[in-house]
Amino acid sequence: MTSTPPHLQTLLDAGLRLTSPRTEIARVLFGDGQARHVTADWIAAALDKGGKHIALGTIYNTLRHFLDLGLVREVHGTRTGATIFDTNTHPHHHIYDETTGQLTDISAVDVSLADQIDLPEGKTVSGYDVVIRVR
Amino acid sequence: MTSTPPHLQTLLDAGLRLTSPRTEIARVLFGDGQARHVTADWIAAALDKGGKHIALGTIYNTLRHFLDLGLVREVHGTRTGATIFDTNTHPHHHIYDETTGQLTDISAVDVSLADQIDLPEGKTVSGYDVVIRVR
DNA sequence: CTCCGTGCAAATAGTTTGCAACCAA
């Protein structure tokens, strides 16, 4: 019994059609349940390797949809040119190796913010990113 | 008595010539002792406004020099296209308003990291960035 | 005098967008 995987169900719930590029990209990203840090180029290469070419433009558009739906997150703070997308959507942060470019997850509980941070009035915290740089 | 400003002295100490683009850019950045978040374009515009046009390429090259010398820092974590340079080199972090794009400094003491973070072996922490996103 | 540094334009890199053909529902 092959039931619809949760990430594909999310697409359906959002009213998005279940098209071939979307399912293929989703398979590469979530297929084995393993969290990944990927770039658009990496996805394109992975698909090409499997004989399933998808236009880079479409990959970017699809990633943006996935971002909106919360299926992936962007990682900031690295000095690599391309945007890195993280398939781990649980609260967590990153260690960035400036020498190798290697990006490693760290648990959110290893980081704490003082509770007396002055926010601009009327604003609420929507999240925070921590990047620990090592070399 | 007009003694050499510290940031210009830093250039000299590093063996860099005190050229007109460098002093002009330094003046715009540090002239009034006020910390700034700027982009290369902002600097170009500010210089043009003062009738001192400097080529964008030269501004980028100069900013890279300033980065190496620790006169400015890059700010990561925002979703604005251009790289933001921060003239505040003291340890601190940022609040990023996703609605307005406004970037605000917060003191480093308002942030604390757990001391049990597992680093890759042989690596040392060279710094860390915290960006609190608000809306 | 000697190079380092500059201006400018061309080259790159990453990402977005316009549009005709397509296809999931």
Add this chain to the structure above:
DNA sequence: TTGGTTGCAAACTATTTGCACGGAG
């Protein structure tokens, strides 16, 4: 049928680089 999607290429933005001229030391 029909409007959301795709592919492709062109457009764009941000940044880097190559090269001949120019100015600081």
